[in-house]
Amino acid sequence: MAGRRRGRGSNAQQQQQAPQNRGRGRGRALREPAVFAKSTGYESAVPHEKLTIAQARRGTPANRPVRVYADGIFDLFHSGHARALMQAKNVFPNTHLIVGVCSDELTHKYKGYTVMTEDERYDALLHCRYVDEVVRDAPWTLTTDFLQKHKIDFVAHDDIPYTSAGSEDVYKHIKEAGMFVATERTEGISTSDLITRIVRDYDIYVRRNLQRGYTARELNVSFINDKKYRLQNQVDKMKETVRTVEEKSKHFVYRVEEKSQDLIHKWEEKSREFISNFLELFGPDGAWHVIQERSGRMLQALSPYSSPVGSPSTSPTRRRSGSPNSFPSSASASPPSSPSSPSSRSSRKKGKRSSLKAASTYSRHVQ
Incomplete structure (x- = not known):
């Protein structure tokens, strides 16, 4: 109707x-x-x-x-x-x-x-x-x-x-x-x-209502079915817990991988930067070699190489101006200073110190 x-x-x-x-x-x-x-x-x-x-x-x-x-x-x-x-x-x-x-x-x-x-x-x-x-x-x-x-x-x-x-x-x-x-x-x-x-979905609705506090008597469910549905509910809860833990684990692993990749990337960038700076400083064309080369030239300019031992102490012109037969007497001529004498060693040390001091001053200016 x-x-x-x-x-x-x-x-x-x-x-x-x-x-x-x-x-x-x-x-x-x-x-x-x-x-x-x-x-x-x-x-x-x-x-x-x-x-x-x-x-x-x-x-x-x-x-x-x-x-x-x-x-x-x-x-x-x-x-x-x-x-x-x-x-x-x-x-x-x-x-x-x-x-x-x-x-x-x-x-x-x-x-x-x-x-x-x-x-x-x-x-x-x-x-x-x-x-x-x-x-x-x-x-x-x-x-x-x-x-x-x-x-x-x-x-x-x-x-x-x-x-x-x-x-x-x-x-x-x-x-x-x-x-x-x-x-x-x-x-x-x-x-x-x-x-x-x-x-059609009877079991689903019975289990849902059991979870919500309805009794088996109210739902007209037998004792055995009641226990079966409650066990299925517990199994579903465990499955849900496992899925939740699995999802959290996947998320954690993903975060760790993401962080490790980030750290590796940063390490590689820092390594390349360090190597570049090192080569720029100490490489063949680096600032350190330029400084050393300039320091060497300065030292050479300030302290030239000494004459070889046994070279004539007087120039040929001076020898020619005198009498050919005149030779200095052993009494009047002063003996040449020995390389090992205290006076020569002191003079060489002073010369070296002055040369090093000049080179150091030049290096500071260059830097």
């Missing part, structure tokens, strides 16, 4: 006021939940005249909204339900949407067991933004008395024939009366699809 959409949560003491006493505009509808329909039906001071679809599409006065009815189971209320109700709410410019929800007893009889209780399903519809009024314990097949009681102008549902309760289409008489408006189903989502997913 009406796609028999399924829904959730209840508040039996929710507002019992009639919608005409609560003035639910669009802004208000987004701030407060919908209301339950009165058990006595809809009452209005304005006469409720029958509308045609053409009249409803043109628009009606604010005090005479078009009353559109959509019904279903609404178990596990989902986006497919909400989209169908959105279409029903917007089928006419001025629409008051009434949603009927079947009870657990009626649903279990004609369709099967529900996940959510009827009170939970009522509450889900009360908090849908498109709904203005909720009818509890809605009938499986719509009767003329029910339609008149709630002053229903049109019934909204998808156009696919709904076979149930021995009828090929429970909306056939509504369509024949010209009171039916069609909505489109949302493909890929339904209550049956959601239940199929849960059944």
Whole structure:
């Protein structure tokens, strides 16, 4: 029936006021939940005249909204339900949407067991933004008395024939009366699809709920399965721990490799720099050799080589100026100083010291 959409949560003491006493505009509808329909039906001071679809599409006065009815189971209320109700709410410019929800007893009889209780399903519809009024314990097949009681102008549902309760289409008489408006189903989502997913992944959801503190009794799980699931949870935790440690180890090794490569690169740069500086200083064309060469030339300039031993002490000119037969007497001629005499050694030391001092001064200036 009406796609028999399924829904959730209840508040039996929710507002019992009639919608005409609560003035639910669009802004208000987004701030407060919908209301339950009165058990006595809809009452209005304005006469409720029958509308045609053409009249409803043109628009009606604010005090005479078009009353559109959509019904279903609404178990596990989902986006497919909400989209169908959105279409029903917007089928006419001025629409008051009434949603009927079947009870657990009626649903279990004609369709099967529900996940959510009827009170939970009522509450889900009360908090849908498109709904203005909720009818509890809605009938499986719509009767003329029910339609008149709630002053229903049109019934909204998808156009696919709904076979149930021995009828090929429970909306056939509504369509024949010209009171039916069609909505489109949302493909890929339904209550049956959601239940199929849960059944398919049963073990995963049982293990998840055991981890969250539910007992095996609450989940209707045997003692053996309970222990099996808990053991699997422990194994998964260990696997996760191992993966975490492995990831951390990989990260650590990567960091060490990165640091070592960085250190090696810096060492190579420093080594090349050291070698370059060394060659620049001590190489064949380096500053050290240039300094040594210049120092050597300075020393040679300041301290020339001494004459060889036994060379004539007087120049040939001096010898020629004298008498050829005149030779200095041994008494008047002073003997040549011996290389090992104290006076010659002292003079040589002084000369060397002065030469070294001059070379040192020159080197400092060159540097």
